[in-house]
Amino acid sequence: MNQAITAPPTVAVDHLRLAYGNKPVLDNLRWQLQPGQVVGLLGRNGAGKTSLLESLLGLRDGTTGTVRLFGQPLDRLDDATRARIGYAPQHSDLFEWMTPAQLLAYFKSFYPRWNDAKVDALLDRWAIDREMPIGKLSGGEQQRLSIIRALGHEPDLLVLDEPVASLDPAGRRDFLQELVEQVIVRGTTVIFSTHILSDLERVAFHVGFLSGGRIIVQAPLDELMEGTRSLVGPQQALQQAARTRGWQVLGESPLADGRARMLARAGSDAPPSSLAGIEVSSVTLEDLFMGLTR
Amino acid sequence: MTTDPTAHFSIVTGSAEPIYRQLAEQVKRRIAAGQLAPGDEMPSVRELAQALAVNPMTVSKAYSQLEAQGVLERRRGLSMVVAARAGPAPRVSDRAELLRPTLERAAIEAHQLGLSEARALALFKTILQETQPADAP
Numbered sequence: 001m002n003q004a005i006t007a008p009p010t011v012a013v014d015h016l017r018l019a020y021g022n023k024p025v026l027d028n029l030r031w032q033l034q035p036g037q038v039v040g041l042l043g044r045n046g047a048g049k050t051s052l053l054e055s056l057l058g059l060r061d062g063t064t065g066t067v068r069l070f071g072q073p074l075d076r077l078d079d080a081t082r083a084r085i086g087y088a089p090q091h092s093d094l095f096e097w098m099t100p101a102q103l104l105a106y107f108k109s110f111y112p113r114w115n116d117a118k119v120d121a122l123l124d125r126w127a128i129d130r131e132m133p134i135g136k137l138s139g140g141e142q143q144r145l146s147i148i149r150a151l152g153h154e155p156d157l158l159v160l161d162e163p164v165a166s167l168d169p170a171g172r173r174d175f176l177q178e179l180v181e182q183v184i185v186r187g188t189t190v191i192f193s194t195h196i197l198s199d200l201e202r203v204a205f206h207v208g209f210l211s212g213g214r215i216i217v218q219a220p221l222d223e224l225m226e227g228t229r230s231l232v233g234p235q236q237a238l239q240q241a242a243r244t245r246g247w248q249v250l251g252e253s254p255l256a257d258g259r260a261r262m263l264a265r266a267g268s269d270a271p272p273s274s275l276a277g278i279e280v281s282s283v284t285l286e287d288l289f290m291g292l293t294r
Numbered sequence: 295m296t297t298d299p300t301a302h303f304s305i306v307t308g309s310a311e312p313i314y315r316q317l318a319e320q321v322k323r324r325i326a327a328g329q330l331a332p333g334d335e336m337p338s339v340r341e342l343a344q345a346l347a348v349n350p351m352t353v354s355k356a357y358s359q360l361e362a363q364g365v366l367e368r369r370r371g372l373s374m375v376v377a378a379r380a381g382p383a384p385r386v387s388d389r390a391e392l393l394r395p396t397l398e399r400a401a402i403e404a405h406q407l408g409l410s411e412a413r414a415l416a417l418f419k420t421i422l423q424e425t426q427p428a429d430a431p
Contacts, residue, residue: 038349176347185340185350198307202348222312222355282310 007035008071010157010189011056016065018051025051026063027213033189035156039218040204041193044293047210049193050090053161056191057087069157083111086155090162092146096135100128100145104152111153118182122148126174139166147175151183158183160192164199172196176203197285207285209292217250217292221285228265230287233278235260241275251291263291299337300345302329311395313348317356319392322365325376326389336366336374 011033018026025048033039043049054060056067058074067074070081095103100123108114123130126144134142143166150158164172176199183190184203194200200207201221208218217224228250231238235258242249247264254260263283266272274280283291303320305313324330336342339357343350357374360366367377404414 038351173347177344180347180350181344185343201307201313202305202346205349205351222314222352225310225312284308284310286308287310 008068009033010035010037010070011191012066012068012071013056014066016052016055016063016067018048018055018060018063024213026055029065029214031208031215031218033191035189036187037206038184038190038204039192039206039208040200040221041191041208041210042197042200042289042293043193043210047293048213049210050161052210053087053159053191053193057085057159080112083113083153084156086150086153086158088143088146088150088158088160088163090165092142096133098134099131100134100137101130103134103145104149107149107152113154114152115154118154119148119152122151122178125178126171140168140171143167144171144175154186156188158188158190158192160190162193162195164194164196172199179203197289201285207288209289211293224265224288225283225285227271228263228283228288229271230281230283230291231262231264231275231278232259233275234258237277238262238264241278245272250288263287298345299335300342303337303342303346305346305348314352314355314359317342317353318359318365319395321356321360323389323392325365326392330376332376332378334376335369336376338373 009032011031013029013031016026016029016031017024029052031052041049041052051060055063056069056074058067058077069077070084072078072081095106098106104119108116122144126141126148128137128141128145128148134145137145143163147160147163150160164175167175179190180203192200192204205220206218207221207224208215210216231241232255235252235254238252238260239262241247242262242264246267248267249262249264251263252260264271272280302324303317305316307313309316311319321330321336336357337345339350339353342348342353346353357366361368361374364377366374369375400418401414409417
């Protein structure tokens with residue numbers, strides 16, 4: 001991980017915009033990922049997570065702004081850099097008439113490097129029939145095959161869009177272990193989006209929240225949980241406390257009788273454990289998700 | 295029979311306690327209870343990360359914090375071991391204090407649920423009996 005000092009960011013996005021008709025999806029978005037970071041991307045349905053991931057990879061028309069991967073502008077990536085990227089889409093349009101063996105041989109031909117031993121081991125471990133037409137595999141098997149395809153060339157940047165949506169809890173655990181054992185320990189930069197917060201909590205060291213077309217917060221999850229408190233009390237007292245103490249207000253929702261619930265992140269100081277007239281409690285990842293995404 | 299050194303660790307997700315802190319507290323509790331002695335070796339970061347399916351940096355953070363607190367020390371090479379203790383084994387009252395954060399959370403929830411003190415204590419007693427390890431004295 002020492003390369004982080006000299007290497008350019010693996011992903012650097014600036015002024016990224018995308019609109020569908022008049023509806024902005026990504027709005028002047030800035031985002032950076034350093035080499036080796038494992039970032040969980042969170043946002044509500046329709047927040048634009050898939051649009052963002054596809055835009056990063058040049059798969060989305062109509063975007064403006066700049067995207068650089070490994071320091072190279074997206075529209076001028078050389079082949080060697082392209083080969084460092086792996087992507088497992090949410091809905092993979094795998095070639096249904098092919099068999100897994102044919103599909104993997106086809107993808108192998110695109111890459112200078114391909115780890116046959118790893119691909120074979122994963123096909124065995126996940127019990128995927130190499131000779132069955134892909135269209136006849138279950139949703140979970142197709143999703144696993146898509147992940148194997150994204151891992152075969154041992155990418156340095158791995159983008160996973162809802163990788164576990166079709167997997168049962170055992171399949172998800174197995175996938176997470178694979179991700180830790182084979183991908184994260186190699187120092188691969190990983191972005192993955194998911195709605196399954198428990199998986200994200202295990203594997204993502206950093207979390208990024210996409211809301212209103214921007215990454216509104218990105219931080220190590222531990223620090224975010226330890227620095228943020230949920231506060232309930234008179235709205236005026238809460239706002240006063242936030243101002244004088246310099247808290248970053250991450251979310252605020254009114255309750256009855258002039259009271260409110262506020263999600264506030266303390267600066268460098270430790271967050272308060274108690275305040276007169278205000279109920280202070282620590283937060284879970286779910287609290288953060290509810291407060292930070294709209 | 296070999297015992298897997300990672301088997302003593304477990305984590306819960308969805309908690310307000312970050313995973314690295316859960317791991318650190320487990321090590322402290324097991325030392326306080328005498329289940330870990332000075333010189334005992336911790337599983338490697340990689341082993342524990344794989345066994346629990348958590349990010350290795352999270353395990354690393356737990357170990358670093360314990361090292362900074364003098365609970366673990368880094369042996370030549372990479373392995374972490376329980377630090378040699380300066381004083382005698384911790385007293386029962388110190389060990390009990392380690393339970394406080396968990397019980398405080400339970401107490402708050404008991405109040406929220408409107409449980410009486412007697413009802414909450416009776417439940418805790420039942421759970422203590424139900425979860426007693428078979429080999430306990």
